[in-house]
Amino acid sequence: MYSDKVMDHFQNPRNVGKMENPDGIGKKGNPVCGDVMELAIRINDNIIEEAKFLTFGCCAAIATSSIITEMVEGKTIEEAEQISKKAVAEALDGLPPAKMHCSNLAADALQDAIEDYRSKKK
Amino acid sequence: MKKRYYLDHNATTPVRPEVIEAMLPYMSETFGNSSSVHWYGQAAKNALELSREKIAAVIGADAEEVFFTGCGTESDNIALAGYMTAEKTRNGLVTTTVEHSAILKSAERLSKRGADVAYAGIDNQCVIDLDALRSAVNDTTALVSVMHANNETGVLQPIGDAADIAHEAGAIFHTDAVQSAGKIHINVKDMGIDMLSMSAHKINALKGVGAVYIKKGINVEPLTVGGSHERGIRPGTENIAGIVGFAAALELLQSEHEERAARLSALRDRLESEIGNRIPNILFNGRDARRLPGTSNISFPDVDGEALLFSMDLAGIAVSTGSACTSGAVEPSHVLIAMGIPPYMAQSSIRFSLGLGNTGEDIDHVIHVLPPIVERLRNISGSAQ
Numbered sequence: 289m290y291s292d293k294v295m296d297h298f299q300n301p302r303n304v305g306k307m308e309n310p311d312g313i314g315k316k317g318n319p320v321c322g323d324v325m326e327l328a329i330r331i332n333d334n335i336i337e338e339a340k341f342l343t344f345g346c347c348a349a350i351a352t353s354s355i356i357t358e359m360v361e362g363k364t365i366e367e368a369e370q371i372s373k374k375a376v377a378e379a380l381d382g383l384p385p386a387k388m389h390c391s392n393l394a395a396d397a398l399q400d401a402i403e404d405y406r407s408k409k410k
Numbered sequence: 411m412k413k414r415y416y417l418d419h420n421a422t423t424p425v426r427p428e429v430i431e432a433m434l435p436y437m438s439e440t441f442g443n444s445s446s447v448h449w450y451g452q453a454a455k456n457a458l459e460l461s462r463e464k465i466a467a468v469i470g471a472d473a474e475e476v477f478f479t480g481c482g483t484e485s486d487n488i489a490l491a492g493y494m495t496a497e498k499t500r501n502g503l504v505t506t507t508v509e510h511s512a513i514l515k516s517a518e519r520l521s522k523r524g525a526d527v528a529y530a531g532i533d534n535q536c537v538i539d540l541d542a543l544r545s546a547v548n549d550t551t552a553l554v555s556v557m558h559a560n561n562e563t564g565v566l567q568p569i570g571d572a573a574d575i576a577h578e579a580g581a582i583f584h585t586d587a588v589q590s591a592g593k594i595h596i597n598v599k600d601m602g603i604d605m606l607s608m609s610a611h612k613i614n615a616l617k618g619v620g621a622v623y624i625k626k627g628i629n630v631e632p633l634t635v636g637g638s639h640e641r642g643i644r645p646g647t648e649n650i651a652g653i654v655g656f657a658a659a660l661e662l663l664q665s666e667h668e669e670r671a672a673r674l675s676a677l678r679d680r681l682e683s684e685i686g687n688r689i690p691n692i693l694f695n696g697r698d699a700r701r702l703p704g705t706s707n708i709s710f711p712d713v714d715g716e717a718l719l720f721s722m723d724l725a726g727i728a729v730s731t732g733s734a735c736t737s738g739a740v741e742p743s744h745v746l747i748a749m750g751i752p753p754y755m756a757q758s759s760i761r762f763s764l765g766l767g768n769t770g771e772d773i774d775h776v777i778h779v780l781p782p783i784v785e786r787l788r789n790i791s792g793s794a795q
Contacts, residue, residue: 290720298720304790322714322742322757326792342792344754346716350790 290347291381297351302358307340312408314400316393323349323390327397329360331405336360336368341397348387352394355379365402371395415727415772419612419765420561420589420705425655426614426766432658433616436651443647445639454650461657468660469606470597471623477640478621478653482588482609484633485622486512488644489584489605492630493553494520500552500581502526506538506567507748509557513586514744517555526550534750535699536565544575551581559590562732562745562761563696564705566594573602582628588612588620592663593670593702604628610652614766615659619652674704674764677773681762682706684777689784695746695759704764707732707746709755710784712793715742718760721783727776732759 290298307313310328317324323345330338339357343350356376360368376391377383383391416424436457442450444458463473479485490513494503505517507529521527530543538556547554554576556567573583584605587596591608598606605628610619622643624630630643637645663670682694685708695707710718715731722729732743741747746756762776 295720298717299724301790306792322716322754324791342790344712344714344791344793346714347720349714350717 289384290351291383293355293379293381294347294351294383297354297380298347301341301350301354303338303340303354304342305340306342307338310340310401312401312403312405314397314402314404316397316400317345322346323393325349325353325393325397327353327356327394327401329398329401329405331365334364334366336363336365345390345393346387348383348390349393351380352376352383352390353397356394356398360398365405368398369402371398412726415775417762417764417768417772417776418728418730419768420564420702420761420763421730422611422617423614423765424767425616426659426662428662429615429655429659433651433655436654441650444650445637445647454648457650457654458648461653464657465608465621465660466623468596468664469591469608469623470599472626474641475598475623475626476621477624477643478619478648479644480618480649481620482510482586482607482612483512483620484644485588485607485609485620486510486586487516488622488630488633489607489624490516490553490555491520492633492643493582493584493605493628494525495631496629497552500550502528502548502551502581503553503555504528504530504543504546504551504576504581505555506530506532506543506557508532508536508560508562508745509555510561510586510588513555513557530556532748536560536563536696536745536749537699538567538572540568540571540575543572547575547579547581549579551576551579553584554581555584555586557586557589558596559587559594559702559705560696560745561589562743563699563707563749564589564702564763565696565699566590566701569603570601573604577602582625589702592660595667598623598625605630610656610659613659613663615655616649616652619649619656621656671703674768677764677768677770678704678706678762680770681764681773681776682708684773685780688777688781693751693755695749695751702763704768706762707759708762709746709751709759711755711758712791713758713784713787714791715758715760717787718758718783721787722760722776722780725775725779725783727779730761730763732756732761 307328742756
């Protein structure tokens, strides 16, 4: 059902945890269908230095959370904003069609975190 | 090969060696079509009718009241759609909110075709509310259908009482006994059951065989047409080998009944007790009700059921979940929701169902690997204790 990459990120998720004083925090999810994702980012000089996540959800939800924290590290905010759900799924060597909404969740949580950072900056 | 632990017997079961042995001749030597007049056909026919007698005896029915189908789902469909179509004077169907989808989808389709369908609710232990059933049943009700054992929680319904309620209103009573027939003693005459569905692959016989009991005198419109097999109720060349196996499995269960129930209950109770001791913040669903001896449904808040399922699979353990994603559904288990369990907790549920071959060693392995799995996933969701 799942690619080796998904299983790897599920069993060995990167960057799990709560961030102290994050610069931006995004939370997305639908507890009724099952997944809730919280993504925190630390930003320095317009670059995302660090990202951490906490996720209640299925294997795909955990894997997409994990990989997106890897994908944003070292990117500028503008670059990070371009990360689409398709890119997240591709980075995991694909997701089953029924699980594509999980990659949505990750991309949306990231947008939310960036949005949060921008609104705080003001 | 990695050691595996199968704790998903409510989903399906291994075919037991005695059953395989009973079936084999009907694949290679006496492989005839029971409709054929020659020796091969008659040998097949004899086996078919002998199996029918045996199966009828197990549930307290007459042989002529038992009809073979391809599965429990088909039996449910024949009972519901078949009866409601044949019955011309009343239009009402009453069932429950926790039935298997074979019943629920049949009811839904009948409703679209004009039947008056009502669903009686259950309490928080998954037991039907008999008062609710009584209010839902009236003199326009043709058929009441209440499952015997719920597949997700293992909870047993008071079907004798439900049958009485049906009869008081002049309706007939059907039970989906797919999860219970063979495991729990059933006598259709004593319990007032007019129709009953059963399935072979839940009791260590082959997939692709089911049966429906229809009390003499009750008319059912066949769903498929084409031959006179099964007195026209279910035409099509019978799966003789599968049916012979079904009868063999049921006969074996009859003789092992007490011992099996005691053994599975003891294993299940130990599983629940040890999990309760080792993992904080969990809920046992339906535990206060009378249940199938080997079934346990547990919610692990803050952990997704599918994630749990995969983690357990990686540890060699096969179980089931009420989580939405795995079943392909959009919503989590309708059974748990009907019990009043909040969606996020229904999403976090695992069903353990024990059966033939499970031992104390399986339980030991589960209670060894499960706590760290739950802790890991709770850490990931941010709710570790």
